[in-house]
Amino acid sequence: MKKAKIFLIISILIWLTLILVFIFSLPSTLFTDPYSTAVYDKNHQLLGVKIAEDGQWRFPETKYISPKFEACILNFEDQRFYYHFGIDPISLIRAIKQNSSSKKIVSGGSTISMQTIRISRKGKSRTYYQKIIETILAFRLELSYSKKEILQLYASHAPFGGNTVGIEAAAWRYFSRSAEQLSWAENAMLAVLPNSPTLINTAKNREILKEKRDFLLKKLFSKNIISNEEYELAILEPIPEHPNPYPMHAYHLVNRAAKEIPNKNSQIETSIDINLQIQINEIANNYNQRYKTNQINNIACLVLDVESGNALAYVANADINSATPEKAIDMIKAKRSTGSILKPFLYAASLSAGEILPKTLLKDTPLRIGSFSPENYDKTFDGAVSADEALARSLNIPFAILLKDYGIGKFIYILKSLGLKSINKSSEHYGLSLILGGAEASLWDISSAYASMARSLKNFNKYQSKYSNSDYHEANYLKNSKSNEHQDLRDWSFLSASAIWFSLEAMSSVNRPGDEKQWQTFSSKQKISWKTGTSFGSKDAWSIAVTPDYVVGVWVGNATGEGRNGITGLRLAAPVLFDIINVLPAYKNWFEQPYDDMILANICKQSGHLAGENCCDTVSTWIPANGINTEICPYHQKINLDQSENFRVNSDCYPVDMMKQKSYFVLPPIVETYFINSNHWYQSLPPFLDDCLQSQQNLSEQIELIYPTNLSRVLIPIELSGDTLQAIFKLSHRNPETKVYWYIGEKYYGFTKDFHEMGFKLEPGSYTLNIMDENGYKISKKFKVICGD
Numbered sequence: 001m002k003k004a005k006i007f008l009i010i011s012i013l014i015w016l017t018l019i020l021v022f023i024f025s026l027p028s029t030l031f032t033d034p035y036s037t038a039v040y041d042k043n044h045q046l047l048g049v050k051i052a053e054d055g056q057w058r059f060p061e062t063k064y065i066s067p068k069f070e071a072c073i074l075n076f077e078d079q080r081f082y083y084h085f086g087i088d089p090i091s092l093i094r095a096i097k098q099n100s101s102s103k104k105i106v107s108g109g110s111t112i113s114m115q116t117i118r119i120s121r122k123g124k125s126r127t128y129y130q131k132i133i134e135t136i137l138a139f140r141l142e143l144s145y146s147k148k149e150i151l152q153l154y155a156s157h158a159p160f161g162g163n164t165v166g167i168e169a170a171a172w173r174y175f176s177r178s179a180e181q182l183s184w185a186e187n188a189m190l191a192v193l194p195n196s197p198t199l200i201n202t203a204k205n206r207e208i209l210k211e212k213r214d215f216l217l218k219k220l221f222s223k224n225i226i227s228n229e230e231y232e233l234a235i236l237e238p239i240p241e242h243p244n245p246y247p248m249h250a251y252h253l254v255n256r257a258a259k260e261i262p263n264k265n266s267q268i269e270t271s272i273d274i275n276l277q278i279q280i281n282e283i284a285n286n287y288n289q290r291y292k293t294n295q296i297n298n299i300a301c302l303v304l305d306v307e308s309g310n311a312l313a314y315v316a317n318a319d320i321n322s323a324t325p326e327k328a329i330d331m332i333k334a335k336r337s338t339g340s341i342l343k344p345f346l347y348a349a350s351l352s353a354g355e356i357l358p359k360t361l362l363k364d365t366p367l368r369i370g371s372f373s374p375e376n377y378d379k380t381f382d383g384a385v386s387a388d389e390a391l392a393r394s395l396n397i398p399f400a401i402l403l404k405d406y407g408i409g410k411f412i413y414i415l416k417s418l419g420l421k422s423i424n425k426s427s428e429h430y431g432l433s434l435i436l437g438g439a440e441a442s443l444w445d446i447s448s449a450y451a452s453m454a455r456s457l458k459n460f461n462k463y464q465s466k467y468s469n470s471d472y473h474e475a476n477y478l479k480n481s482k483s484n485e486h487q488d489l490r491d492w493s494f495l496s497a498s499a500i501w502f503s504l505e506a507m508s509s510v511n512r513p514g515d516e517k518q519w520q521t522f523s524s525k526q527k528i529s530w531k532t533g534t535s536f537g538s539k540d541a542w543s544i545a546v547t548p549d550y551v552v553g554v555w556v557g558n559a560t561g562e563g564r565n566g567i568t569g570l571r572l573a574a575p576v577l578f579d580i581i582n583v584l585p586a587y588k589n590w591f592e593q594p595y596d597d598m599i600l601a602n603i604c605k606q607s608g609h610l611a612g613e614n615c616c617d618t619v620s621t622w623i624p625a626n627g628i629n630t631e632i633c634p635y636h637q638k639i640n641l642d643q644s645e646n647f648r649v650n651s652d653c654y655p656v657d658m659m660k661q662k663s664y665f666v667l668p669p670i671v672e673t674y675f676i677n678s679n680h681w682y683q684s685l686p687p688f689l690d691d692c693l694q695s696q697q698n699l700s701e702q703i704e705l706i707y708p709t710n711l712s713r714v715l716i717p718i719e720l721s722g723d724t725l726q727a728i729f730k731l732s733h734r735n736p737e738t739k740v741y742w743y744i745g746e747k748y749y750g751f752t753k754d755f756h757e758m759g760f761k762l763e764p765g766s767y768t769l770n771i772m773d774e775n776g777y778k779i780s781k782k783f784k785v786i787c788g789d
């Protein structure tokens, strides 16, 4: 009795152990192989695929098996798949019979489940011992997985020749289509392939492959799975002669997704529109070929949907087919010098803060702040120019002054709020060159910022004249990325709706002089807002366009950072931009004017300021609501004239009852000097009547020094011979024809008339420049001479 009890306990224990071993025999994850990154467009079209880390083309596990492939594979491999538990006794007995008669394994008799196990335990020899293990595991597999799941695992991991793994990879490899779209003949060929994957390699093998395929097709026909007609057509289809390359319409996006998305075992669905992507690839490649002849090798284009911020096209380097290593660089994500591309943000910020009005005159005269001395692209000065024109023409000096007035620190805050995260250094680091390209940002961030701005304006009316912070967000390339809920509606935003509206208006003239001051015509079917930019050293050409539906960003240059003569935003990036605009669908309506953030005001036509009592030519127009706080026109003055209206007079020298008053537009002398050249309507003040000269106030206002602007450090260049060159001084006189006498200290150097410029040869040291005109007006300036190169 006792013995029997012990025996019973031991046998129970053994059985328990066996059951436990059986339960845990199947690994929790059957396949641990790395996957290819397969990236799809918004309609599930394959954009591109990146090879898996182990050098295999192994698409993420497929969740869908086409009924055609299922019929093919089951009829070829495992007819009773749905009726067995992993082992098919009928085919197993047949296999054992066949193998014992030929003394080796000719037939596996394997079910799909057994084959799935075998593939997962790769490298195991085909012995009887391994076969038994596989059989047990196949049974175990059936307990944990449904039939559909087992079929999916098999189809995803079966070998299809070479480094092609899984049905989806094979479908693209041999037929350049997704597995879902394959014909009966194509599915039949793929069903045959896993058991003899080398059959695809040579012409002779392909004959055998065709025989096997046709045999399977006949079987399908005989079982009434396909019709006679389907069968006849199917056997006519040829076996593909060579494998095809996998599609690659968005090389850099696929690589970006591979890097940024950790789980590779799922298809990556993006927001890209494959048709647009292909069109823009073509546009970019065409320009790329052209520009390459001038050693300008790289182009990047990005199209964003304004409403969602979704990327619709992502061409990060058109150079993909070249042999250069730079082709791999994603120029949409690369940080590059911004050139003038940030100017609209400063214009909008200044409008929003109520510091300027859309057409306020900005100074455009020689400028030096410390060592900073910006120049306009064409190296000329307009004296003064309206802010919107300064933006349209991308003038550097007015914008440097605007930035100085607005505040660099405040502007960095605006840029950060716009999502330009790479602009993260101090105001001192950037200085005023921040607005002229002294900072770096990516096409991705810049385009995102413009899209956010347009979105905020677009939603302003929708939100009943309120703002949502969630309108400002980075672009995204994944389909169905979480768009923020617009709950935090508020009355204020760092860029007001009207400021954005006016900025887009200023950017919207399609024909206009560009950076180079040449008139360029770009044809666009619709109104668009756009801006170009060129970085220092001709390294980066930018252009950005904004419409109510899209933001298009283009960068042209060399990924290596090499500059080339002729690289400008207008010449190189704008043509690409307009070609892209012209393939985009037309929008229905332009942005709605945000009237709730505007007021009607009387504006001085000449100065663009709020009209004052002396302004004679005014217009009632909409301005940003905050604009009511801006300065009243400082330029229009009531001037007292004599009876003839040819001379200025004052009460000390002329009878008051005989005076005539007239309103004059009076710019500061230095501004006037340049302004008058391009504004022929400008009327200088008439001269004083002789008797009134001495009593005239504000003598110094008659004469103004133009340069040097930095008197504490007048640099005199030294020639190679060691001789010092001259220090050049230049001034403007309210009445240029007046004679001006030049002195250094007490020493007289000569006089000038009409054109007031004088050179002095001076040793290093401190001096005083004394200037007097023929009427006795004087100015005196101390300066320091430093020699250098």
Ligand SMILES: [Zn+2]
Pocket: 604, 605, 606, 607, 611, 612, 614, 615, 616, 633, 634, 635, 636
């Ligand atoms: Zn005025």
